Amino acid sequence: MLRHVVLFTWNPDTSPEVRLATLEALRRLPEEVGGMTSFAVGPDAGLVDGNADTALVADFPDVQAFRAYAEDPRHLAVIAEHVRPHLASRSAVQYEV
């Protein structure tokens, strides 16, 4: 199984409303695109200084399923509309679990 992990840090001036709209758009991805066996996205809990803002962890049966998701126009549209305009930095890994 391939685990896709992304940590997002938003521009500091990104409003709470925009952060929530982005989170909701990301949360619709399983329903709109699918292909993953598990999916959890959420805001940092504020327990440790210096953390990123939002984490997304999604498991896929294999690399092909991940690539189909990553290249899906609906996924790309969410990135273009809800992520990239507010993104300060992003870190990601895909690894076998």
Add this chain to the structure above:
Amino acid sequence: MLRHVVLFTWNPDTSPEVRLATLEALRRLPEEVGGMTSFAVGPDAGLVDGNADTALVADFPDVQAFRAYAEDPRHLAVIAEHVRPHLASRSAVQYEV
């Protein structure tokens, strides 16, 4: 449940042997420290350019269990000995799942 996610990028000159030793040290954490309900650490699969090098995802029953792990001397020793000396950058989030 609280999910702890860390993405590590190692100094470019970190040898494959050191990377493996670091991975093995991190993999011993459930056995040596415990407190998590799931734990998966592994190297990036090399599917996407610009990714970090290693991901660690661990789930804890609650914040207290996470803090006990984070502050445990054996965890801190692994960080001091196997992570910090080779670390170029690190990104982390803890979030409710």
